[in-house]
Amino acid sequence: xxxxxxxRIAAVGITVVLAGVLAAGCGKKGNDNGGGxxxxxxxxxxxxxxxxxxGGLNDKSFNALANKGYEKAKDKLDATxxxxxxxxxxxxxxxxxxxxxxxxxxxxxxGFLMGDAVKDAASKAxxxxxxxxxYTYADDKGAWAASDNIAGILFKEQEAGYLAGxxxxxxxxxxxxxxxxxxxxxxxxxxxxIPPVIKYIxxxxxxxxxxxxxCKVLVDYSQDFVDQQKCKDRALTQISxxxxxxxxxxxxxxxxxxxxxxxxGVWGIGVDADQSYLGDHILTSxxxxxxxxxxxxxxxxxxxxxxxxxxxxxxxxxxxxxLGKIAQPAQQYQSVVDDATKAINDGSLTVPETLS
Amino acid sequence: MNLLxxxxxxxxxxxxxxxxxxxxxxxxxxxAIGYDGIYAYGSLINGAxxxxxxxxxxxxxxxxxxxxxxxxMIAFRAGLFNIGGTGQAIMGxxxxxxxxxxxxxxxxxxxxxxxxxxxxxxxxxxxxxxxFLKVARGANEVVVTIMLNYVAIRFGEYLLGLxxxxxxxxxxxxxxxxxxxxxRLPKIWSPDPFTEVNIGIIVALVVATxxxxxxxxxxxxxxxxxxxLQPDAAEYGGMSVTKVTVIGMFMAGAFSxxxxxxxxxxxxxxxxxxxxxxxQIGFAGIAVALLGRNTALGCVFAGLLMGALDSGAVGIQxxxxxxxxxxxxxxxxxxxxxxxxxxxxVIFRRLSxxxxxxxxxxxxxxxxxxxx
Numbered sequence: 001x002x003x004x005x006x007x008r009i010a011a012v013g014i015t016v017v018l019a020g021v022l023a024a025g026c027g028k029k030g031n032d033n034g035g036g037x038x039x040x041x042x043x044x045x046x047x048x049x050x051x052x053x054x055g056g057l058n059d060k061s062f063n064a065l066a067n068k069g070y071e072k073a074k075d076k077l078d079a080t081x082x083x084x085x086x087x088x089x090x091x092x093x094x095x096x097x098x099x100x101x102x103x104x105x106x107x108x109x110x111g112f113l114m115g116d117a118v119k120d121a122a123s124k125a126x127x128x129x130x131x132x133x134x135y136t137y138a139d140d141k142g143a144w145a146a147s148d149n150i151a152g153i154l155f156k157e158q159e160a161g162y163l164a165g166x167x168x169x170x171x172x173x174x175x176x177x178x179x180x181x182x183x184x185x186x187x188x189x190x191x192x193x194i195p196p197v198i199k200y201i202x203x204x205x206x207x208x209x210x211x212x213x214x215c216k217v218l219v220d221y222s223q224d225f226v227d228q229q230k231c232k233d234r235a236l237t238q239i240s241x242x243x244x245x246x247x248x249x250x251x252x253x254x255x256x257x258x259x260x261x262x263x264x265g266v267w268g269i270g271v272d273a274d275q276s277y278l279g280d281h282i283l284t285s286x287x288x289x290x291x292x293x294x295x296x297x298x299x300x301x302x303x304x305x306x307x308x309x310x311x312x313x314x315x316x317x318x319x320x321x322x323l324g325k326i327a328q329p330a331q332q333y334q335s336v337v338d339d340a341t342k343a344i345n346d347g348s349l350t351v352p353e354t355l356s
Numbered sequence: 357m358n359l360l361x362x363x364x365x366x367x368x369x370x371x372x373x374x375x376x377x378x379x380x381x382x383x384x385x386x387x388a389i390g391y392d393g394i395y396a397y398g399s400l401i402n403g404a405x406x407x408x409x410x411x412x413x414x415x416x417x418x419x420x421x422x423x424x425x426x427x428x429m430i431a432f433r434a435g436l437f438n439i440g441g442t443g444q445a446i447m448g449x450x451x452x453x454x455x456x457x458x459x460x461x462x463x464x465x466x467x468x469x470x471x472x473x474x475x476x477x478x479x480x481x482x483x484x485x486x487x488f489l490k491v492a493r494g495a496n497e498v499v500v501t502i503m504l505n506y507v508a509i510r511f512g513e514y515l516l517g518l519x520x521x522x523x524x525x526x527x528x529x530x531x532x533x534x535x536x537x538x539x540r541l542p543k544i545w546s547p548d549p550f551t552e553v554n555i556g557i558i559v560a561l562v563v564a565t566x567x568x569x570x571x572x573x574x575x576x577x578x579x580x581x582x583x584x585l586q587p588d589a590a591e592y593g594g595m596s597v598t599k600v601t602v603i604g605m606f607m608a609g610a611f612s613x614x615x616x617x618x619x620x621x622x623x624x625x626x627x628x629x630x631x632x633x634x635x636q637i638g639f640a641g642i643a644v645a646l647l648g649r650n651t652a653l654g655c656v657f658a659g660l661l662m663g664a665l666d667s668g669a670v671g672i673q674x675x676x677x678x679x680x681x682x683x684x685x686x687x688x689x690x691x692x693x694x695x696x697x698x699x700x701x702v703i704f705r706r707l708s709x710x711x712x713x714x715x716x717x718x719x720x721x722x723x724x725x726x727x728x
Contacts, residue, residue, distance in 0.1 A: 087666065098550070116624075194529060195529070
């Protein structure tokens with residue numbers, strides 16, 4: 001204990017001295033919370049503290065992507081830091097606090113479930129910047145209901161969903177791909193009825209309708225982002241009702257939905273990450289570039305223009321959302337995607353955020 | 357065999373050996389993947405007990421699982437296997453959260469106390485339901501409690517889902533409104549602003565004392581133990597197995613309900629629908645009770661140890677002692693192996709007892725038949 005305390009005091013001392021010397025370079029090195037034992041030595045790159053939600057780093061999706069953005073920042077920007085995984089919602093406050101105490105310049109909370117915890121931690125650690133993926137503190141009138149050291153990161157999921165929907169709708173209308181039936185039924189499985197999930201599905205629905213007016217989109221929620229079996233069961237039900245394209249919007253759970261599609265010889269659409277590696281049955285993926293957004297935030301922290309006190313929206317235009325790899329047989333419909341992309345980018349098409 | 361088991365150093369030996377053995381297994385695993393096990397364990401210990409903040413984090417993690425551990429313990433003493441800790445905790449936290457959010461007319465400390473009492477009653481009734489089904493219809497409590505877990509999860513998801521009665525009005529998120537400050541558990545120790553120990557740990561210790569007293573020093577406790585050891589003999593001796601089963605499951609449910617409430621009102625700001633399907637304290641309670649050898653004191657130590665291991669995972673991650681994502685898995689493995697070793701001992705003893713008893717009976721049967 002006493003050795004540890006001496007290390008801490010030494011660390012604080014070194015930190016304070018270095019903070020003075022390097023004040024011009026990086027704005028926020030001086031950390032009044034004690035700092036980790038290494039906070040004094042590695043001060044050229046931004047110190048990043050990543051906290052995952054309960055999905056963990058192996059979700060092959062959201063948390064994994066954020067980690068990828070952090071790894072890229074380690075590579076390109078000489079960032080340092082650490083990742084802490086959360087096991088339950090009650091871990092968020094403790095883990096965010098641990099990252100502040102580690103002397104992080106920027107603490108990144110992954111996922112909207114951490115909204116309250118990030119707000120609380122940021123109000124207590126005014127000298128640390130926070131970014132939160134998939135969340136905003138702006139109320140209906142646009143006023144920021146949290147401290148200014150938080151930057152929200154939002155995505156226009158509906159735009160990615162729309163592109164995937166347009167592609168699927170066109171394929172459905174055409175009816176030539178293997179595995180498609182004549183029922184004109186597609187489906188989506190959401191993890192929970194939370195805004196990012198709903199926006200994906202709303203965009204998907206609109207995209208499908210734009211190409212295939214009489215197509216029906218079945219929507220179901222697994223109430224789970226982890227348990228693959230739950231999504232698989234629901235997907236099998238949807239497929240039995242005639243769905244031949246299953247869009248998963250349920251993180252790790254949704255991998256089960258894609259497995260069901262493979263098993264039944266129909267198409268699946270991945271989410272968040274490019275999930276084409278799962279097999280030839282992946283029509284495409286509605287991609288959310290969480291990695292790019294996290295990288296951008298770390299970069300901005302380093303250059304001193306951290307966008308605190310507001311939410312930064314990453315859309316198709318900003319390369320924040322898009323489509324993953326399109327399956328070989330469906331590449332003949334690429335022009336549909338290109339047209340929709342153009343319409344969204346020039347503002348002539350606004351994709352709805354809510355289900356119709 | 358003496359009914360009133362006194363403290364037995366041999367009984368404590370097995371859990372300690374199990375922990376040591378599991379830690380060694382973990383150490384081997386770390387070296388096997390090419391990392392420095394000594395350094396990683398140093399970080400683990402540092403994260404678990406190496407500073408005031410670490411001790412506070414361990415206490416925060418221990419409080420709810422001590423309570424769910426006591427839940428499994430008391431049911432086990434009555435001869436029941438309560439796998440329904442999850443469902444009972446959820447019923448508890450739903451009621452506690454509702455009281456904490458909406459019953460703002462309750463003055464001062466009575467607000468959170470009423471919330472905890474409500475949670476204990478809700479969890480208790482949920483547990484008693486399983487007990488009732490067992491005695492009234494002969495339904496196996498293992499199956500019933502597992503199924504009631506899912507009923508509780510779905511019920512909570514309905515309450516908190518979009519448009520549900522507990523969902524915050526005007527919000528897009530499937531969660532309740534914020535708890536009122538008076539409904540949250542008061543903080544008793546803040547080594548740093550992010551790790552504030554609340555009164556939950558005291559609640560857990562008080563309940564543990566109560567559970568010990570109940571089992572060891574009261575009439576109903578004696579009945580619980582008697583029914584747990586040999587229900588037929590207890591019935592013959594004039595005890596009501598029906599009453600004991602329902603009361604035992606009520607107690608078990610009440611403790612789990614408190615566990616859910618302590619975690620929620622102590623560390624969260626509102627009820628979140630997503631928390632319901634990932635809540636782990638119910639099953640963690642089984643491990644705690646097993647490691648604690650189904651004694652109240654054992655549950656306290658086991659809960660603190662399991663909490664310390666989880667805090668230690670954060671310590672490892674703080675120091676980057678293992679690659680990202682490995683620390684939490686490693687701790688999971690260690691906790692699993694601990695349970696395996698402790699459980700294997702129990703299984704072994706049971707098996708040897710049963711094999712010995714079984715042989716006796718089987719030999720008696722045909723032998724006497726042959727003579728006749």
